[in-house]
Amino acid sequence: MPLRLHNTLTGTLERFEPLQSGAVRMYNCGPTVYDFVHIGNLRSYVFVDTLRRTFEYEGFQVKQVMNITDIGHLQSDADEGEDKMVLALRRQGYEETLENLYAVGTTYADAFKQDLLKLNVEMAETLPRASEHIPEQIALIEALEKQGYAYRISNGVYFDTAKLPTYGKRMRHALSGDEAGARVETNLEKHNQRDFALWKLGDTIGWESPWGKGFPGWHTECAAMSMKYLGESFDIHTGGEDLKFPHHENEIAQAEALTRKTFARYFLHNAFVTIANERMAKSKQNFFTLRDIETKGISPLALRYLFLTSHYRSPLHFTWEALAGAQTALNRLEHTIASSTTDTGKISTIYRTDFLNALEDDLNTPQALAVAWNMIKDDSLSPPDKRATLLDMDRVLGLDLEHAKSNTILLSDLPERVRNLVEERETARANKDWAKADALREKIIGMEFEIEDTDAGPRLGKR
Secondary structure (H helix, E strand, O other): OOOOOEOOOEEOOOOOOOOOOOEEEEEEEEEEEEOOOOOOHHHHHHHHHHHHHHHOOOEEEEEEEEEEEEOOOOOOOOOOOHHHHHHHHHOOOOOOOOOHHHHHHHHHHHHHHHHHHOOOOOOEEEOHHHOHHHHHHHHHHHHHHHOEEEEEEOOOEEEOOOHHOOOOOOOOOOOHHHOOHHHHOOOOOOOOOEEEEEEOOOOOOEEOOOOOOOEEHHHHHHHHHHHHOOOOOOEEEEEHHHHHHHHHHHHHHHHHHHHHOEEEEEEEEEEEEEEEEEOOHHHOOOOOOOHHHHHHOOOOHHHHHHHHOOOOOOOEOHHHHHHHHHHHHHHHHHHHOOOOOOOOOOOOOOOHHHHHHHHHHHOOOHHHHHHHHHHHHHHOOOOHHHHHHHHHHHHOOOHHHOOOOOOOHOOOOOOHHHHHHHHHHHHHHOOOOOOHHHHHHHHHHHHEEEEEEEEEEEEEEEO
16 A cells, blocks of 8 residues: 555645655654643654654655744744743743743753653654744745735734735635634734734844844744755645644745745644543643653653554543553563564564555554554464564554563463462552552562562563
């Protein structure tokens, strides 16, 4: 099967055809680094990594750019309110200077990169920061102004959406629902309430420009940086579904008004992570970070596995029980690898084909995992062949199975006497009989087994 992807631009499943044979140029909307990212944010980056790995699995060379937003992301869709980075400075008691803004951004950008490493996400070749590309953004705004797409008002420079007949159509957004006061706040100086900021004037933090001291708009950053590193037209642009409108529409508007070329040929958007039937978000204070997961003794790779169990365009409902189940499943996969250390196995052509067919159906990772589990249960395959096939699949799954701990032992594989002690200890722990649980733990250790308590249950290994 050819690789088919759901293109937001058309709302349909399309065969992927790159601009250049054998190569993919991809831009991914990265984080605004005013705080730690939460696991809802991280779903976007595991999705992007799975997409990249799928391309590489099929033999494509991938050039990937992911931006780091460290200025210009305001509180509202109407480009009103304050900059989220400036609010972070105030929250931490820092003076409002560019130096402090860069330092705070670096702290959270570094934390974000560490999260990606723990999730085994391949790092993009280029991670441009908005604050380091001010000249490119000023040049873009000047070009738009010269061509009549930009105008000045008292608080900055705005894009005149009425000048672009295609505005709203690229993301298939119904503009009729955007009357003043419905979606955006009212600014009487704007030509149209849908017009968005290209450059915002600022009293404190900012850079000098032809329009006065200030900073670029959030939408301008991505347009300028994507074209700088990938060219005026490229293959794929991704982001969370909340970025369709206005963010991605506004990126497209600037780029295509200026170049008269298709900006990105495919836009892919992932759905939200929800908790208690609400979208996980910092504004709702209903989120968890990767640090929260690690504190509970659960592997970050279990979270990656959990993400893979749901199609990227479907909402993922997060519960600790589901994450514990993902940890158990990951342990079983690791055990499959550890049960055969020989490298003489052969990749099953049948299961590899089924696995690839699932991926080529718009990255159907739940089906791809089902293929992996069917392969593991197939008694006609030898343990070395299962190991080889699973490691091949893990080139896309990204669960780092090659480095699975060889001493992880499933409860069902323990000697009966040890298994009985573990089960008796779990009963004691459930009854809060800590003295008995500690005594049973010592017995298990005395039988040369290590035991680690996690939210996903006890984890056993040989001492």
